[in-house]
Amino acid sequence: MTLFSISGKTSFRLSAIAVASVLALSACSKGEQQQQQGAPELVVSVLTVKAEDTTISTELPGRLESFRSAEVRPQVSGIIKRRLFQEGSYVQAGQALYQLDDASYSAGLASARAQLAAAEAAQAKANADLARYQPLVAADAISKQEYDAAVAAQRSAVANVNAARAAIRSAQVNVNHARITAPISGYIGRSNVSEGALLTAGGATVLATIQQTNPMYVNVTQSAMDVMKLRRQIAEGQMSAVNGAVEVTIILEDGSEYPQKGRLLFTDPTVNETTGQVSLRVEVPNDDNILLPGLYVRVRLPQAQANSAYLIPQRAVTRGAKNTVVIVAPDGSMRQQEVTIAGQSGNNWIITSGLKDGDKVAMDGTMIAGMMGAQKVKTQEWQASQPQQSAAPAAPAKPNSASAPAQSSAAASAPAAQSASQAK
Structure with missing residues (x-):
């Protein structure tokens, strides 16, 4: 017994539907393949590194202090x-x-002058008496005792004159001090x-305070641990000491650099037992009186010379328990590399280990760290003036001849579907 039968019209309808489905699936498959082939490729900005001798500087907080300060007090x-x-x-x-009221001091000065006049008169009399007694004692007309008394009186008169003159000087000093000067x-x-x-x-x-502000001092402190670490690196030959006068840059509170350079005067040879800090003093010119005593500043101080180090922009380094950068290999693959930071130079980190000449360090390493292993990238040399955008898609591939069959197949499926609809 026949359960069902398919007429010719129904058979034609099913055949049309099947053909349309096959053509549609073929077009989708080719479209997906074309999309995969034309996916944009990432372009990463890299810096090709080369070792160089670099000065290691540190930024330390400090306070400005006047070159000389005097408190005016009354004497x-x-x-x-x-x-x-x-x-x-x-x-x-x-x-x-x-100006103080000096009436009493002026009176004292006048009194001292009067006493000097009296002392000088007494000295004149004593001198005359001694002159008369000298021939008399030679002729034994007077006793030796009387002559000795005359000599003592003359010497006492001279002392009284000297004392009176000293009293005048003292009184004059008081009168002068009544006029307080700078x-x-x-x-x-x-x-x-x-x-x-x-x-x-x-x-x-304190009546007033006078301050000399050109030049100015900057009092700075640095951790004794950092100082010892630096000295140890110099002793081990990892770095070399800075020779000659140390030129210091002053950074103001608004972040701008003071136009004139300072110089390091001294480093205190002892460590503060309470804070564990070492004191340093910097002298800086202040011709235009821009700097004011008590102002907070930061001091960029060269402390050592790093031999064969690498200057890497800060944006390329991922800071953490381990400092890392992203290295792009010649085949376009990426890997993370641990590095050692020895200091800072402007907006760059000074790297002393972990890199070698010719390495291509990706800029914005933190941003592209998650892409590693996912795909390979192309590189372009980074320029300091370009914007902070290291990973960007390349221009999409232009349509090629391979896309034409897919378009033709999709177009061909339209009449087939229309025929199937009419068959219904």
């Missing part, structure tokens, strides 16, 4: 009559700053006292 007691300077102005050494040249700050204030000699009151 005699008295009441301030006048302030003779403008706050914030530049004053010369010896310039009058305050001990050094420099910029004077605000006055801490005003007219009418009573000053006491040797008191704790």
